[in-house]
Amino acid sequence: MKHAIFVLGLLCAQFAAPAAARAAEPTPPKDAFVSLQSVDPSILVEMRYATSHNFVGRPIRGYEQPLCILTRETAEALKRAQAEASRRGLTLKVYDCYRPQRAVDVFVKWARDLEDEKMKAEFYPRVEKRRLFKDGYIAAKSGHSRGSTVDLTLVRRPPGKQAVYRQNRRLVDCARPYRVRFRDNSIDMGTGYDCFDPLSHTFNGRIDGLQRRNRLTLKHLLERQGFKHLPEEWWHFTLRTEPFPDTFFDFPVSSRELD
Numbered sequence: 001m002k003h004a005i006f007v008l009g010l011l012c013a014q015f016a017a018p019a020a021a022r023a024a025e026p027t028p029p030k031d032a033f034v035s036l037q038s039v040d041p042s043i044l045v046e047m048r049y050a051t052s053h054n055f056v057g058r059p060i061r062g063y064e065q066p067l068c069i070l071t072r073e074t075a076e077a078l079k080r081a082q083a084e085a086s087r088r089g090l091t092l093k094v095y096d097c098y099r100p101q102r103a104v105d106v107f108v109k110w111a112r113d114l115e116d117e118k119m120k121a122e123f124y125p126r127v128e129k130r131r132l133f134k135d136g137y138i139a140a141k142s143g144h145s146r147g148s149t150v151d152l153t154l155v156r157r158p159p160g161k162q163a164v165y166r167q168n169r170r171l172v173d174c175a176r177p178y179r180v181r182f183r184d185n186s187i188d189m190g191t192g193y194d195c196f197d198p199l200s201h202t203f204n205g206r207i208d209g210l211q212r213r214n215r216l217t218l219k220h221l222l223e224r225q226g227f228k229h230l231p232e233e234w235w236h237f238t239l240r241t242e243p244f245p246d247t248f249f250d251f252p253v254s255s256r257e258l259d
Helices: 002-022 072-088 101-112 209-223
Strands: 034-036 070-071 090-096 149-156 227-229 236-239
Touching: 034 072, 070 072, 072 090, 072 149, 072 209, 072 236, 149 209, 209 227
Parallel strands: none
Antiparallel strands: 034 070, 090 149, 149 236, 227 236
């Protein structure tokens, strides 16, 4: 009888654990997060993880809408960077903003499935998938989940035509020349977004001329507004004074979360 009670207790604990974990998820203070477009609608938004055009090859769980959500401080800093970009005949375009932990979990699960290489030809043609963790391309936690990290690029004004991604199209290596790889309307940064390749390192020696100048223009615009740069990804910036430096959120990317 005692054994039966013990087993029942274990089963109850197993079922209760997920509910307890959900209850323990941090909730941001009211008005701490905003939609970027509500702060500056002139910034272009192309939320790749809400679509199938990403290294997994399908919309990612947690991205319920193609919405850029950020801490208010980060959105205001981007607004200031956009004003300077505009004076140069450019506009910011964001690819990813706040990223819920559930989306990060999808990336981790995908990276462990070595058989799923659907998007390899575009996003990681020269990297063995088994090395994605070791090489730092995938991690169990992401600064994006703190709400003050953003992936972005620069686009000339007025914006040129953006190519439409079609799932049955032939994939092209993200490090191929600008007019060969996927026709993003970004200025030429030397690689496409989310290109798992050393060429994505901002100061890679093989990136020079116009491509290097474009990367440095983006870097200097963002750093002047209080962002720090990740040298391994030319597109990745985090607000230095982020309000939640130790908190990883998991609420979905949805306008409902901002009501």
